[in-house]
Amino acid sequence: MEEIARHKCFDGDLSIRRHTSTATQCPMEFSIFVPPGKGPFPTLIFLSGLTCTWENFTTKAGAYGAAAKAGIIIIAPDTSPRGDGVADDPEGAYDLGLGASFYLNATEPPYAAHYRMEDYIARELPTVAAQYFPVDLNRLALSGHSMGGHGALTLGLKYPDLFKSITAFAPITAPSQVPWGQKAFAAYLGSDQANWQAHDATALMTAAGDRTKAAPILIDQGGGDAFLDQQLKPDLFAAACQKTGQPLTLRLQEGYDHSYYFITSFIADHIDWHRKNLSQF
Amino acid sequence: MEEIARHKCFDGDLSIRRHTSTATQCPMEFSIFVPPGKGPFPTLIFLSGLTCTWENFTTKAGAYGAAAKAGIIIIAPDTSPRGDGVADDPEGAYDLGLGASFYLNATEPPYAAHYRMEDYIARELPTVAAQYFPVDLNRLALSGHSMGGHGALTLGLKYPDLFKSITAFAPITAPSQVPWGQKAFAAYLGSDQANWQAHDATALMTAAGDRTKAAPILIDQGGGDAFLDQQLKPDLFAAACQKTGQPLTLRLQEGYDHSYYFITSFIADHIDWHRKNLSQF
Numbered sequence: 231m232e233e234i235a236r237h238k239c240f241d242g243d244l245s246i247r248r249h250t251s252t253a254t255q256c257p258m259e260f261s262i263f264v265p266p267g268k269g270p271f272p273t274l275i276f277l278s279g280l281t282c283t284w285e286n287f288t289t290k291a292g293a294y295g296a297a298a299k300a301g302i303i304i305i306a307p308d309t310s311p312r313g314d315g316v317a318d319d320p321e322g323a324y325d326l327g328l329g330a331s332f333y334l335n336a337t338e339p340p341y342a343a344h345y346r347m348e349d350y351i352a353r354e355l356p357t358v359a360a361q362y363f364p365v366d367l368n369r370l371a372l373s374g375h376s377m378g379g380h381g382a383l384t385l386g387l388k389y390p391d392l393f394k395s396i397t398a399f400a401p402i403t404a405p406s407q408v409p410w411g412q413k414a415f416a417a418y419l420g421s422d423q424a425n426w427q428a429h430d431a432t433a434l435m436t437a438a439g440d441r442t443k444a445a446p447i448l449i450d451q452g453g454g455d456a457f458l459d460q461q462l463k464p465d466l467f468a469a470a471c472q473k474t475g476q477p478l479t480l481r482l483q484e485g486y487d488h489s490y491y492f493i494t495s496f497i498a499d500h501i502d503w504h505r506k507n508l509s510q511f
Numbered sequence: 512m513e514e515i516a517r518h519k520c521f522d523g524d525l526s527i528r529r530h531t532s533t534a535t536q537c538p539m540e541f542s543i544f545v546p547p548g549k550g551p552f553p554t555l556i557f558l559s560g561l562t563c564t565w566e567n568f569t570t571k572a573g574a575y576g577a578a579a580k581a582g583i584i585i586i587a588p589d590t591s592p593r594g595d596g597v598a599d600d601p602e603g604a605y606d607l608g609l610g611a612s613f614y615l616n617a618t619e620p621p622y623a624a625h626y627r628m629e630d631y632i633a634r635e636l637p638t639v640a641a642q643y644f645p646v647d648l649n650r651l652a653l654s655g656h657s658m659g660g661h662g663a664l665t666l667g668l669k670y671p672d673l674f675k676s677i678t679a680f681a682p683i684t685a686p687s688q689v690p691w692g693q694k695a696f697a698a699y700l701g702s703d704q705a706n707w708q709a710h711d712a713t714a715l716m717t718a719a720g721d722r723t724k725a726a727p728i729l730i731d732q733g734g735g736d737a738f739l740d741q742q743l744k745p746d747l748f749a750a751a752c753q754k755t756g757q758p759l760t761l762r763l764q765e766g767y768d769h770s771y772y773f774i775t776s777f778i779a780d781h782i783d784w785h786r787k788n789l790s791q792f
Contacts, residue, residue, distance in 0.1 A: 237772035238735065244772055292573030292775065454519065491518035491525055494573065 231362055236257065240298035241266040246284070249358060253349035254311040260355065261288040261306045262363055265298045269364025272508040273303040274349065274371045274501065275393075280410070281329045282309050287375075290490035296498035300505045305359055307351065309378070311344035319388040319417075325410050332405070333381030334429045336418035342438030347428075349357055351381065352389045369511050371395035371504040375493055376457070379449070380405055382471060383431035383467070386447075387438070395507035397500045399493050400455055403467035404432040412459050435470035442475035448503045449478065450496045452486030512643055515540065520624045521579035522547040527565070530639060534630035535592040541636065542569040542587045543644055546579045551640025552586040553789040555652045555782065556632065556674075558659030561691070562610045563590050564779055568656075571771035577779035584646055588636055594750035598792045600698075606691050607698055613686070614662030617699035621654070626699060629710075632662065633670045650792050652676035652785040656774055657738070660730070664712035664748070667728075668719070676788035678729040678781045680774050681736055684748035685713035691742050716751035723756035729784045730759065731777045733767030 234246040242265045251258040261284045274297075276287050287293070287306040297304050310316075310331035317340035319327035327341075336345035349482060359365045372393045374382035379401020386396035405411020406426045415426045427433040435441075451464050458464075464480055471478040486492040515527040523546045532539040542565045546552060548764035555578075557568050568574070568587040578585050591597075600608035608622075617626035640646045653674045655663035660682020664730040667677035686692020687707045696707045716722075726792035732745050739745075745761055752759040767773040 237768055237770055238733075238766040239772040240776045240777075288769070290570050292576065294772075294775070295573065295779075453518075486518040487518055489518055491520040491569070491575075494575070495519075495521045498576075 233360075237337050239263065240294045242294060242298045244288070247362075251350055251354060253313075253354045254344050255344045256311045256313045256316055256344055258311070258350065258449055259282050259308055259502065262325065262359060263294050263297055263304045264363055265301050265303065267301060268434050270366035271303045272362055272369035272371065272505065273305060273356070273359070273365045274373060274504050275305045275307065275355065277333060277351070277372070277374030277381040278309050278380050279308065279374070279376030280309070281324050284308050286490065290494065292494040293497045296501045300501050302505060303363065303365055305355065307355055310347065316344045317341055320347070330377065330414060332377060332411070332414045332418065332429065333385060334418060337425070338418060338420050341418050348385065352385050352392060356392070361451065369394065369508040371508055372493055373397045373399070373500055373504070374401065375399040376462075376488065377402055377410070380411070380431060383447075384429055384434060387431065387434045388428070390444070394511060395445050395504045397503055399450050399496070400452060400457070400461055400462055400488055401431065401449060401464070401467075402462055404430060404463050406430045406433060408461045408463060432466045432470045435467060435474055435476060438474045438476070440475055442477070444476055445469070445507050446477035446479060448500060449480045450499070451480065451482055452488060452492045453484040454486055455488045455492075457488055512639075519541045520544065521575045523575060523579045525569070525575065528643075532631055534635045535625050536628045537592045537594045537597055537625055538588055539592070539631065541565050543640060544575050544578055544585045545644055546582050546584065548582055549598065551647035552582055552584045552645055553650035553652065553786065554586060554637070554640070554646045555654060555785050556586045556588065556636065557589050558614060558632070558653070558655030558662040559587065560655070560657030560659050561590070562605050564610070565589050567771065571775065573775040574778045574782065576667050577782045581782050583782055583786060584644065584756055586636065586640055586787050588632065591628065597625045598622050607695055611658065611695060613658060613692070613695045613699060613710065614666060615699060618706070618781055619699060622699050629666065633666050633673060637673070650789040652789055654678045654680070654781055654785070655682065656680040657692070657743075657769065658683055661692070661712060663709055664728075665715060668712065668715045669709070671725070675792060676726050676785045678784055680729060680731050680777070681733060681738070681769055682712065682745070683743055685711060685744050687711045687714060688747065689742045689744060700727055713751045716748060716757060719757070721753045721756055723758070723759055726788050727760060728752070729759035729781060730761045731780070732761065732763055733769060733773045734763050734765040735767055736769045736773075740770055
């Protein structure tokens with residue numbers, strides 16, 4: 231594992247790393263913030279949205295002051311495989327291919343070879359990070375923004391023994407029902423929509439059994455978000471949660487848009503939410 | 512004045528503006544964060560360093576949570592004039608021309624026409640901003656980073672009736688004595704070093720009278736900053752402050768570098784410092 235850069239920040243240690251992933255079969259970069267003090271630390275993985283890399287959250291979220299105070303590690307991975315030989319959308323669209331993995335394992339060519347981000351996030355990254363940093367693998371949390379919020383909800387629901395606390399900012403909650411998700415799922419998973427359901431938070435929640443005892447989920451959604459009605463649809467997920475008894479706090483934050491200015495305004499709340507959820511383990 | 516973008520942030524209002532400056536004779540952009548509540552508000556102008564625009568501080572400093580809490584407006588202007596007809600270094604160096612104004616009024620061609628950033632920051636921007644936003648012109652503060660720290664110290668010392676509180680992050684404190692400053696001053700002000708002294712914080716402080724009753728200055732300097740010994744030299748400024756009695760808190764922050772990860776770690780302290788200084792007016 232290579233260290234690309236390192237910065238002291240809020241008395242903690244921010245490191246940018248590159249490693250060769252066995253899941254995606256290409257080099258992957260991520261940032262990791264380790265708070266001051268003695269670990270192992272509860273660890274939050276934050277999944278960014280379309281067009282992002284590890285850098286957006288790392289530079290713009292303003293999260294590390296709260297993470298230092300809470301004693302939480304934050305890992306910000308990339309949003310897709312990258313590099314020579316990694317397929318991109320032939321038209322170079324921002325919502326497919328590079329920067330737009332949707333955090334799933336693609337089954338369709340040309341994406342199936344490298345687009346295995348579900349395996350990367352859920353099966354590889356935590357253990358790889360724990361080899362080099364004081365990550366407590368028994369206290370992992372997931373959060374994310376937009377496409378990354380979709381990733382946090384779906385992977386959190388699919389791997390509950392691994393990720394014990396979930397939050398999201400403006401997540402794509404029902405990708406099978408919205409243009410962003412339909413385009414990506416058709417390309418990555420093929421046209422049989424039955425195969426999409428395992429990657430759709432609302433479908434996963436609808437199919438779940440009784441979740442009244444599951445860890446509570448926090449979702450913040452900007453009321454002034456231009457993507458709210460067409461792409462994000464938190465009401466669909468909220469309705470599914472109501473059916474299964476999943477404790478959900480869905481906050482419609484009036485006037486906030488889809489940008490990192492929204493995320494930075496509420497990231498401390500999410501860090502505190504995870505701190506509380508993970509303190510039981 | 513044109514609004515380029517607007518974002519709700521920490522219950523306040525972040526606006527990106529473009530206006531035609533009479534000082535620089537070109538369009539200038541700045542960001543302004545207005546906290547929630549009823550103004551007029553004490554106002555901090557933050558001057559960024561070499562290569563930056565208004566965007567670096569605005570997206571990376573993580574300042575607006577503390578500004579919202581303190582009830583302080585923050586304006587982040589650009590670091591130089593820009594646009595058609597604005598001279599740049601013929602070699603395109605990062606430390607001269609565009610993004611590298613040193614916040615002074617250039618006297619030498621080809622820079623003299625537009626590089627009038629001292630006039631822009633000290634004579635135009637505050638009053639222009641106050642026409643559109645609840646800026647309290649009797650409670651203005653200056654801060655900045657690196658070249659912008661130089662700008663904050665020099666303009667703060669030259670316009671004490673206007674800027675009543677000064678702080679800086681890793682400022683170039685004695686530009687006449689270091690490579691960055693010598694290169695820029697020669698190009699902007701000519702070879703007669705007597706003309707440099709009015710734009711050199713250490714020279715200004717040395718020439719000042721008794722400053723025991725001046726507002727205290729806060730400087731944070733990263734101990735792991737790669738530019739510390741060759742370009743920044745806070746000890747020279749500290750020695751000058753000692754001669755005049757200027758109250759100075761110079762904090763060497765062990766292990767911190769020259770990046771915005773350093774600024775974000777301490778920006779809340781600076782906002783609080785300005786809040787206290789300005790609360791007397």
